[in-house]
Amino acid sequence: MRDVAVEAGVAPMTVSYTYTRPERVAAATRATVLEAAERLGYRGPDPVARSLRNGSTGNLGVVLGEHLSYAFEDPQASRFLAGVSQVCVENRLGLVLIPATGAPDDSDRVREAAVDGFVVWTTVDGDPVLDAVAATGRPAAIQGGPGRDGIVTVSPNDRDAARAIASHALADASSPLVVSLPFDRNRAGGLLRGPETSADYPVTRSRLEGFRDAIEETGRRWADIPVAVVPRNDRREGERVVRDALEQVRPDVVITMSDQLAAGVRDAVGEAIPVTGWDDSDLAESMGFASIRQSLYDQGVACAQIAAGLRTTVEPPVWSLTRR
């Protein structure tokens, strides 16, 4: 920039203003400057230097508690990210993806990220990456929890929603099979019996609690309920885990934690056993099973607005039960 200033015969500040506040500089001068820049192949202010001087990067960091490719494959994460990206586009913010796989250098990644704020996709309790995020002192929001000081939690009341849909499922049935998202980072799959509802993922935990609430309300004992856990939120995993489970149990309804899983169940059992999903996506509509409607897109928007400093609090996201 200094060179351009010399070439154009003006002060560096004039060049700076030419780019950042064109109206502040006379049209003639502006032309001279741009011409000089053209001659020298100068492309405009360096974004990094600008960030340093201004103290803001114009970037939002999105922490994904999974291998990055997960973000592109899980439909729920996708919807959420779509909401985040919408805010970024509207506000001309960059979107920086930060993987947090549970490795020790996750925190470094966060510390070294050149961003103004963080959006965190739900992770496990006590994830140290949350400490790293909070330590930056920058605005941050997390979808689905866990809650933490310094990070705004954006999460619907999953427990209530889970209870509602489970009650609905149990209206005409008596022996449910629960299909659950992973409990923890190990992501061990398998069939359990009325497990402690102590999953490390708060989202999984709240839903389990809600299911248990509903089941106990009907007089059944949670300890007797089969719970099949998938290693991934994936339709085929849902199909597989249910096939396996059916070798040991004979449920008359299957209660799942996502539409993908519910679709997988349908793949396995057809209409023979009713199933419920979660998220009320196209799948739920086209295959015709009950689901919980909650907008992950809207939650993405909310999180991004917080991270961008556009707001500091949000109403808890709403949910509703779509009966089918």
Place this chain on the structure above:
Amino acid sequence: MRDVAVEAGVAPMTVSYTYTRPERVAAATRATVLEAAERLGYRGPDPVARSLRNGSTGNLGVVLGEHLSYAFEDPQASRFLAGVSQVCVENRLGLVLIPATGAPDDSDRVREAAVDGFVVWTTVDGDPVLDAVAATGRPAAIQGGPGRDGIVTVSPNDRDAARAIASHALADASSPLVVSLPFDRNRAGGLLRGPETSADYPVTRSRLEGFRDAIEETGRRWADIPVAVVPRNDRREGERVVRDALEQVRPDVVITMSDQLAAGVRDAVGEAIPVTGWDDSDLAESMGFASIRQSLYDQGVACAQIAAGLRTTVEPPVWSLTRR
């Protein structure tokens, strides 16, 4: 950092080395420095200042020629991005998403991105965003074209592949229906007759050319061939467009440009009319239609490596025909 140096009673450089090259500084001094940092709440070197000084940001920019949410919904884009993100993770690079929707400020976004290199997801011919990318002078790669000076093109020979699969499809059939990806940014859908193979998207164009090659080889006139164009690479769009087309034409084979579309065709016509896909995904295997195998994941890896400066050229990605 200066403050920490004072607090610890050492030179700023010592503090810097404490973080970036700990082995360069005596253990005792290091401890003193870290202690002082702790007292002052210093979290380590500022990434932005570091980038400025070092001249590199540790970020890769990915230009998506679509609304960002598209990246999270199109399975092909997802696979590609998964490959890109793999390279980022391995090399500790950040991943910055840059939307390019065709709006005039796309170029600004590129110019203002604090990244070391660019990966571009296939876009239309003459997209000005490519000029902006090339103008940065940073390493860049584009998947699927269009080709351009200063940007490495990573693309299989789509035309040959298209000819191969179309020939395969025409072995036992005589009147094909082609289902095509969008021609241009307008994304108008609809049914055409042997259109000029002049789509703005080079990927669409090459495949059309290949289909035409194969069709003309069997003695049919391209001008007579019905081509249904979808506005989006989406299973349901595939279903819809074929339903519509079947009101006007009676094909005995459907040749599509993606497995999603092929699956949509199956949804519409079942096994009544054979169909071919593209990408050889799980869908192709489970539904049992022929497809072109090419790894978008690997292409993502290749593009990212180029953008990261890890290599400067790539072999053309391989493709193969999976007959079913």
Place this chain on the structure above:
DNA sequence: CCGTCGATGTGTATCGTTACACACATGCGC
């Protein structure tokens, strides 16, 4: 003809870091 105002250009200081070259001490072999 003076005072004031708006429009426009310019110096200064600083954002937080690090490459580089150098200073100095220590220890070791001979």
Place this chain on the structure above:
DNA sequence: GCGCATGTGTGTAACGATACACATCGACGG
């Protein structure tokens, strides 16, 4: 006791940009 390698600490000088306050000048009302 000399020469030399090694291990540690320290100035200097940028990296590229901009906030802020100030200087200058012509215009214009009274």
